[in-house]
Amino acid sequence: MRFLRGLFLLTVFVLAIAVGWYYIGHRTSSSVSNGTVTVYYTKYDGTTEVPYSVTLGTARDVQSIAFYAATQAVAGPPQEIQAIRFPAGTHLLSLDVRDGTATVDLSGDVNKYGGGSFDEAGMFKSLVWTLTAVHGINAVSIRVDGSRVATLPGGHLELDEPLSRSSW
């Protein structure tokens, strides 16, 4: 009786570990290796994307990884690196991944990009490159302060349809 109870507990324990292993293994994005994610920044030539490895926190699901990577892309690289940056104060309000498309809701600070197509194109290219590096995301849809936008104010780049790497 005592033996049976021990066997039962052991089975439950082993099953729990197996299920847990399976679950964790399957929710981890394959682009994440060694607990890092790749964030891209656009160089001052306006086109070249430079990859940076950024250490991840504990979460390993696509949504969390994407949010973390996009936050890093919007925050910009360390100050000493010359790269196109989002306007100061721009941050993510939300990020939602559905059917391979990440819908990124940016704070209205993004509208203060200054009117130049150089910054405008460079910052969105960096965001799209970063998010589409996350396994399971192949397009990025932009919202500003919760609303769909066709372009930024005085903007050039089309934002009414999702952007992907093939947009460039």
Add this chain to the structure above:
Amino acid sequence: MSPFRVRAGKAAAFALLWFCSMLSASPVNAQALAPVPAFWFGGTQLIFEHPDRVDSEIAVRGSDPGLQRFLARVGATLSWEPNSRYVVITTADRRTLTFTLGVPHFQTSSGGESVPLRAYVDGNDVYLPFLTLARALYVEPIFQGTQYVLQPQIGALNVRTDGRRVLVSLVGGTPLRFTKDIDEPGRMTLVFRGVSSTLQPSRAVDLPGLGRIDITVAGSSRNPTTVVTFQTTPGAARAVLPSPNRNELDLAFGAPDVALGGFPVPLQSDSTPVPAPATALATPMLASSIPTAVPLPDQTPAPYVAVPVQTPLPVTTASVVTGVDVENPAPDALLIHVATSPGVSFEWHRLGIDRFYVDFASATLTSAPRDDRPTVAFVQSYRVSQLQSASTPTVRFAVTMTPNRRIDVLPDAQGVTITIADVDATGDFIAQVGSGVTGAGGVAVVPTAVPSDVTGPPGALPPPGSNPRLIVLDPGHGGSDTGAMHNGVVEKEVTLDIALRLRSLLIARGWLVRMTHDTDRDVSGPNASDVAELQARVDAANTTGARMFVSIHANSSTSSVPSGTTSYYYKPQDRPLAAAIQARLVGLLGTKDDGVIRERFYVIHRTTMPAALIETAFLSNAADAARLRSPSFRQQIAVGIADGIKDYAGQPASSVSVQQGSF
């Protein structure tokens, strides 16, 4: 012949100029050998290298340093392409003056005027009637015995209202500096010294804030004074507004509680000229200061290229008009083809809003006269007849239509095709006068014949390129959208200036040009959404079957480091257009080559014809911004884009097929 200067007395100047005109005599102007008098302008003598006196005019070579200096002083630029029949002068107040070789008149955006001397080509350069040109630039040549004094005038007085304010602009042949003489509740008087006026002595305005404007001229012809009195409603507010160019003074009037913008009218606009540095940074287009308060340095003369003419001018032989064909290819369009022999000069006029005629000069009608009524409702009748009253035989084609229809006139190898479209073309974008010559490669000068604010008929769009001679230019931003602003430069002002310069160049090369906007305004309306604004620009190209679309911008970044020129495309097949423009621009400007880049920019994605978006240079980079402030740099940008278009598309199509055609 090398340039020479005359520093001796008047007699020596006389003798040398006369001698020089003898040397440059040619078959074209063999009758013209009277001595050429001296010209004085603003206290200095203007010396022309090869002037010719022809009857009552003085012919001056286009590349003459004297003429270039004069044009720079009045803020105008001249462009002429060898082989082109059109010499285009862009003025400080952004008017376009077009001289057609061999045609006895010139055109402005608002109409035309006859000239006693036709522009002509001799050797490797073009000759223009200088006295006429000076007058058109608001500088009156006053003959005094042996010499001309070139006297700047106030040549235009425009009054308009935007509902709240009455906006008055005065345009002169010189920067308009004033002293304020009287500033009372019901009256303000500004005194302009050294400036005369060709304006009517009184102009009734009768709008809230401003009742009447009176203009009196006093003093001598060498030192005149113009007094402009504004009769305002008692207590009306008044202000000076930033002006787009240095020869223009913009004022606003309104009820006391109306916010006028601008600055209070100063007691005196600064009249101490500041010596101009060689590379002038201050230009008239900056809105950051009161325009009249800053004496602006002379502009660098615009680039001017004079190379040998390869083909002689067409020689008119027996000019005949052989008949008229009328087609009704679509319910909203009537196509009238007037068949002529090649080389017939024609001139068209719009009378009021519902009549239009084309005169074929020195021509004989070889078919029976016609007076017909077409099947379309928007054209009442058309007639073709030999004019009995004219001194030279003239064939006239005349149309009566419903008001405000759009008309395009395009010459081709067989005559002239006149298109009347059932489109409401209300507004001041309809040219009143135009001219051209029939024959292979014949082109018409239609400075503003293509309305820039009219979208085509709803429904099916014409195929891209079905108007193979039409290029749509889109000056980036405008109106409520300033675009980027850095280092004292506003993107919408730079882009409009470059686009207007480019328009002149393209017209001179035989293209028809439509602008998405040719004044500082929103294209779709001040309260429209950003996307509606961009779509309106796309529509300007898509609804007209344009051959090409070029959007002109100035770049910026939050960093001051990036600099240079970039040409963008989106549709893969458009890359050659962007690449051709980019190659010419970086070659000519010496800016950093930032490459030909693909970006999903709205206007180049949604236009159906080859499209490029040009970021000329960076406003946020101090060196680039300083260059963008220079008119000669902006002219070079226009030349670079025009050359790129030429590399990509060659010359404009010589004949026009209105229904068919794609590439």
